[in-house]
Amino acid sequence: MKGIRDALDIFNLELRNILHDGGVMIIFIAAGFLYPILYNYVYKNGILEDSPVAVVDNADCSDSRRMIREMDATREIDIAYECVSMEEAKELLRTRKVNGIIYFPGDFGQRLAYRETATFSIYADMSSFLYYKNVLMGSNFVMLHEVNNIKLERFRADGLTDAQADQSVNTVLYDDINPYNRAFSYSIFLISAILMLIVQQVMFYGMSMSVGTMREENRSFATLPDHLKGRGVGRVVLGRGAVYWLIFMIIGIYVTCIVPAMFHFPQRGSFQDILVLLALFVTVCVFFCMSWSTLVTRRESAFILFLFMSPVCVFLTGFSWPTTAFPEFWKYFSYIFPSTFGCQAFINLNTAGANLEIVAPQLRALCLQGAVYFVLACVSVYVENFVIKHRGEIKERLGR
Amino acid sequence: MTFIQKIRTVIRRELRIWARRPIYIIGTVAVMAFCTVFYLTFLGQGVPSDVPIAVVDLDRSSTSRNFCQQLDATQLGKVVYYDDFSSARADLQGGRVTSVCLIPEGFNRDIQAQRQPHFSFYINGLYFLGGSLAWKDLLTMINLTSGAVQREVLRMKGVNESEIMGLLRPVDVDVHQIGNATMNYGAYLANMMIPGMLQMVVVIVFIYSLGTELKYGTGRHLLQVTEGDIYSALMGKTILYTILFTAIGWSLEVILYKWMHFPLEGSLLNMLLACLLLVVASESVAVLIIGCVPVCRFALSIGALYSVLGLSLTGFTLPVEVMPSALQGLTMMYPLRYYYEIYVQTGIFGNPFGDWYLYVLAMLLFCFLPFFVMRRLKNAYWNLDYERN
Numbered sequence: 001m002k003g004i005r006d007a008l009d010i011f012n013l014e015l016r017n018i019l020h021d022g023g024v025m026i027i028f029i030a031a032g033f034l035y036p037i038l039y040n041y042v043y044k045n046g047i048l049e050d051s052p053v054a055v056v057d058n059a060d061c062s063d064s065r066r067m068i069r070e071m072d073a074t075r076e077i078d079i080a081y082e083c084v085s086m087e088e089a090k091e092l093l094r095t096r097k098v099n100g101i102i103y104f105p106g107d108f109g110q111r112l113a114y115r116e117t118a119t120f121s122i123y124a125d126m127s128s129f130l131y132y133k134n135v136l137m138g139s140n141f142v143m144l145h146e147v148n149n150i151k152l153e154r155f156r157a158d159g160l161t162d163a164q165a166d167q168s169v170n171t172v173l174y175d176d177i178n179p180y181n182r183a184f185s186y187s188i189f190l191i192s193a194i195l196m197l198i199v200q201q202v203m204f205y206g207m208s209m210s211v212g213t214m215r216e217e218n219r220s221f222a223t224l225p226d227h228l229k230g231r232g233v234g235r236v237v238l239g240r241g242a243v244y245w246l247i248f249m250i251i252g253i254y255v256t257c258i259v260p261a262m263f264h265f266p267q268r269g270s271f272q273d274i275l276v277l278l279a280l281f282v283t284v285c286v287f288f289c290m291s292w293s294t295l296v297t298r299r300e301s302a303f304i305l306f307l308f309m310s311p312v313c314v315f316l317t318g319f320s321w322p323t324t325a326f327p328e329f330w331k332y333f334s335y336i337f338p339s340t341f342g343c344q345a346f347i348n349l350n351t352a353g354a355n356l357e358i359v360a361p362q363l364r365a366l367c368l369q370g371a372v373y374f375v376l377a378c379v380s381v382y383v384e385n386f387v388i389k390h391r392g393e394i395k396e397r398l399g400r
Numbered sequence: 401m402t403f404i405q406k407i408r409t410v411i412r413r414e415l416r417i418w419a420r421r422p423i424y425i426i427g428t429v430a431v432m433a434f435c436t437v438f439y440l441t442f443l444g445q446g447v448p449s450d451v452p453i454a455v456v457d458l459d460r461s462s463t464s465r466n467f468c469q470q471l472d473a474t475q476l477g478k479v480v481y482y483d484d485f486s487s488a489r490a491d492l493q494g495g496r497v498t499s500v501c502l503i504p505e506g507f508n509r510d511i512q513a514q515r516q517p518h519f520s521f522y523i524n525g526l527y528f529l530g531g532s533l534a535w536k537d538l539l540t541m542i543n544l545t546s547g548a549v550q551r552e553v554l555r556m557k558g559v560n561e562s563e564i565m566g567l568l569r570p571v572d573v574d575v576h577q578i579g580n581a582t583m584n585y586g587a588y589l590a591n592m593m594i595p596g597m598l599q600m601v602v603v604i605v606f607i608y609s610l611g612t613e614l615k616y617g618t619g620r621h622l623l624q625v626t627e628g629d630i631y632s633a634l635m636g637k638t639i640l641y642t643i644l645f646t647a648i649g650w651s652l653e654v655i656l657y658k659w660m661h662f663p664l665e666g667s668l669l670n671m672l673l674a675c676l677l678l679v680v681a682s683e684s685v686a687v688l689i690i691g692c693v694p695v696c697r698f699a700l701s702i703g704a705l706y707s708v709l710g711l712s713l714t715g716f717t718l719p720v721e722v723m724p725s726a727l728q729g730l731t732m733m734y735p736l737r738y739y740y741e742i743y744v745q746t747g748i749f750g751n752p753f754g755d756w757y758l759y760v761l762a763m764l765l766f767c768f769l770p771f772f773v774m775r776r777l778k779n780a781y782w783n784l785d786y787e788r789n
Contacts, residue, residue: 023697031705041724042712048722093578094749115566120573126580127744128719129588133532136575143573150570167514171549174519174542176535181525186718189528205704209697300615303700304427304608308435308597310708315442321585322498322530324478325448327441344495347526354493361494 003235010239018210018243023299027206032251035198039191040263046187051134052080054089054098061109064120067142071102076138093125100124100135115154130186180266180352191265192347193319199252200285200339201310203244208293208302215297233378233385241286241377248285252278256346268353276356277349277363281342284366287373288338294380317343341365403635406626410636413625414609427605432648435597439590440660446586450478451530453538454488454497457481461508467545471501476537492522498530499523501538511549529585579748580663587662591747592716592740594652595675599682599736600707602645606686607703609637610777611696619781630778634687634770642679649675665750673760674742681735681766691773694780695787710734738763 018024053071057064072079080098083089089101101123111118122139124132148169155165181188256274260267296302315321316334326334334340345362348354356363387394401409418424453471457464472479480497482488488500501521504510510517521538525531547568554564577583613619626633653671657664664671689706690699712718713731720731731737738759745756780786 023701026698026701030701035705038709039712042709042727043718044724045722046718048719094751095755096744112570115563115570117566117569117572120571121576122573123576123578125748126577126583126588127748128716129585130717130719130722132577139573143571147569147571151567154567154570167516168550168553170516170546171511171514171553172519172542172546173516174521176521176523176539178523178525178531178535181531184525184528184532186528186722189526190718192526300608300611300697300700301423303604303704304423305431307604307704307708308431308600311593311597311711312435312438315438318495318527320528321443322448322451322527324450324452324530325444327444330438330442348494351526352493352495352524354490358490358494361496 003232006232007235007239007242010236011242014240014243017214018206018247021210021213023213024206024210027202027209028247028251031205032198032202033254035202036195036255036259037262039194039198040187040259040265043187043190044263046185046190047183048130048134048186049075050078051076051099051131051138052097053077053100053102053135053138054081054083054092055079056083056086056089056101056103058106059104059108059110061112063112063118063146064104064108067104067120067146068102070142070145071138074138074141076134076141093123096125098125099131102135102139112150133184180268188266188351189319189347191260191263192351193317193343194314195255195259196281196342196346197310197313197317197339199248199255199282200288200337200342201313202251203248203282203285204289204292204306205302207244207289208296208306209299211293212296212299212301216299233381236381237287237290237374237377241283241290244286244289245282248282249278252282256350260350266351268351269349270355273349273356274346277342277345277359280363280366280370281338281345284338284342284370284373287370287377290377291373291380294384313337313339316340319343319347335365335369338366338369341369401627403629403632406629406632407636407639409625410622410633411640413622414637414640424605424609427608428601428644428648431601432598432652436594436652436655439593439597440586440655443586443589446582446584448529448533448585449475451476451534451537452480452497453477453534454480454482454491454500455503456483456485456488456500457503458505459503459507463508463511464503467503467541470544471537471541474537474541476533477541489522492524495524495527497524498527498534499538514553579665579744584662587660590656590660591662591743592714592736593711594656595649595678595739596711596714596736598645598649598652598675599678599710599734599739602641602679602682603686603689603703603707604700606637606641606683607690607699608696609641610687610690611694611699614690614694614780614784614786615696617784619784623778623781628782630774630781633781634774634777638680638683641683642676645679645683646676649679664747666746670746670753671743674739674746674763677760677763678735678739681738681763684766684769685733685735687770687777688773691770691777691780694777710736713737714740716740732762735763735766 055068057068068079071077081089081092083092086103089098089103092098093101103121103123105120108118108120122135124135126132151169152165155168156162160168178184256278257271293302316330316337317340318326323331341362345359345366348359455468455471457468468479471477485500485502488497491497492500499521501519503519504517507517519542523531523535550568551564554567559567580588613622622633623630650672653668653675656662657668657671685706686703689703693699693702713727713734714736715731720728723731741759742756745751745759
């Protein structure tokens with residue numbers, strides 16, 4: 001009973017500290033509530049459509065003209081200029097009026113007529129990979145379509161019936177299904193990855209700021225109630241942790257459930273599953289932040305020393321560069337952060353519609369992390385108390 | 401004291417602060433060193449290999465085995481075998497494999513009898529690079545398989561080899577990637593992420609440097625040193641920090657383009673100029689922020705919010721033209737945006753100065769920002785009447 005009362009006292013004290021600290025509140029509210037909205041807004045239209053492309057048609061035959069029309073009709077490409085020479089097209093690309101060039105050489109039609117392989121060229125601006133993707137995909141779709149038609153025509157010309165020709169050309173049929181992100185939308189894959197990260201980072205900066213403030217005011221974040229005679233580290237950790245846990249469960253539900261709904265973002269997971277993940281993730285984050293914020297001695301240091309970690313953490317979730325291709329060192333390095341597993345689990349649960357069984361490996365990893373960081377948080381409280389109590393002695397020894 | 405003397409005193413004062421508090425050097429040099437190492441090593445060779453592709457082979461014929469072996473032999477793919485579709489799908493949802501390829505029963509039989517068997521493959525588009533690469537790999541392999549079957553049929557019909565090629569592949573495309581011929585994802589990312597981190601560090605550290613004067617109440621001392629002249633006080637700080645940041649930035653440019661040999665069409669000198677401008681413009685933004693909000697921690701929070709968002713608003717991943725129009729104007733508030741434009745102009749296309757001088761001018765315009773808040777900052781330093789914490 002006594003333990004619970006102590007923990008409650010610590011809970012109250014910490015809550016009062018947070019509520020009275022304008023800086024921390026600004027981070028929790030502005031960053032926790034506005035950032036998810038801002039990011040969703042930036043990436044609202046995740047698909048680049050109709051990239052302007054210049055065409056140089058030296059072949060000037062019906063086939064090339066048809067292909068150009070078909071390319072113009074794709075979602076990816078907009079034939080913005082038809083140039084008479086490659087020089088003109090290059091100038092357009094150089095001045096960034098177009099993002100790519102499609103070039104049909106003079107012998108294109110002739111080669112088709114001779115039943116040889118006719119080659120056309122595309123030149124893509126690599127300043128953004130999306131330009132490249134558009135130019136490549138648009139022209140590839142048209143090419144595959146044309147290849148099929150021309151093949152059918154040639155087989156028929158060789159005396160095959162329609163059915164025979166179709167069987168010869170389409171020996172194998174295929175369906176490509178991209179169930180979770182149908183159009184390879186940039187926003188769907190990016191937003192899934194960063195929502196959980198926002199929870200972790202906001203908590204870290206907020207808690208570091210609060211710890212730094214106490215340190216500056218010559219208080220400690222870890223003072224034990226006097227009547228415990230140096231015991232009760234767990235009560236301090238749990239009491240303080242409970243405050244952050246409560247605040248971030250609210251922010252977390254907002255970030256992972258309400259924000260996606262506001263922006264009509266796919267929500268394929270069940271609410272209960274996401275709640276379970278969130279509860280675990282926030283718990284781990286609390287201990288993680290408690291352990292690491294011990295290193296912060298001043299209010300602002302967290303920004304200077306750790307702000308750069310936010311983008312690094314995004315990459316460590318493996319949402320773009322596949323985890324299987326991580327260099328060994330960075331793979332183990334990524335295990336430091338709860339976000340690595342939290343984000344992966346959220347992507348799988350929320351956006352891919354998985355269930356808890358499927359994300360079990362991530363949940364297990366989170367549990368292990370939670371255990372390790374709980375111990376570390378306790379150790380940091382213990383060490384902090386030890387240092388405060390024996391400050392005199394330590395100074396003396398160091399002095400000597 | 402003359403203006404120069406005042407500046408010299410401020411610089412000496414600032415150097416003493418650096419010596420006393422290592423956070424300035426750690427926050428700049430160590431942070432940038434870590435970021436550079438991270439972005440240059442994290443992506444390895446710049447093109448992923450062996451992404452896991454699940455195969456559910458219900459046919460178990462020589463043809464399907466051959467298909468799997470060939471898929472496994474590609475640089476991109478690594479085949480993981482599954483006995484049933486549901487366990488493969490679970491791993492697809494769990495992100496453990498990038499795609500699932502389902503080879504139907506009777507695949508070989510149907511091919512031999514020309515009954516057009518039906519392949520299905522599922523991609524997880526939530527893990528972008530892995531998913532799209534697996535997709536590309538699978539498409540290529542299926543087309544090759546189909547081509548191999550067609551070739552056999554044509555050979556049996558007695559068509560000669562040279563004609564077969566024309567029949568199998570009537571149209572082909574050759575692709576030229578301008579500015580990144582090897583499709584090196586590492587180069588693409590590091591090129592902008594590293595300057596992006598530099599902008600972040602400049603904004604944060606410079607705000608901190610100006611803000612601590614308020615926080616510890618040393619602002620008045622700073623003004624006393626310069627006999628109440630805020631211009632020389634700021635000038636002194638700016639000169640010192642510009643030297644530090646530019647030295648870091650230039651070493652990074654040299655590492656990127658000379659040591660790592662990332663593609664650069666124009667001259668390295670252009671990039672050095674862009675880097676210097678990025679530093680100065682970001683410093684100006686920092687002064688504006690601390691001048692508008694002369695409370696150290698508020699200014700830092702705003703600076704953090706501003707600079708983290710800058711990485712997205714630069715438009716090197718998601719192009720600016722895709723963003724909502726309200727935000728397109730907002731992107732102009734970031735020096736990094738102009739740095740990116742200059743990089744595209746000179747680094748990718750090798751355009752002459754005449755084509756991108758406007759971006760240089762835009763960056764220079766940032767330098768006027770501090771003048772709007774000079775008086776306010778001076779008053780804040782002198783009166784120290786804002787909340788300290």
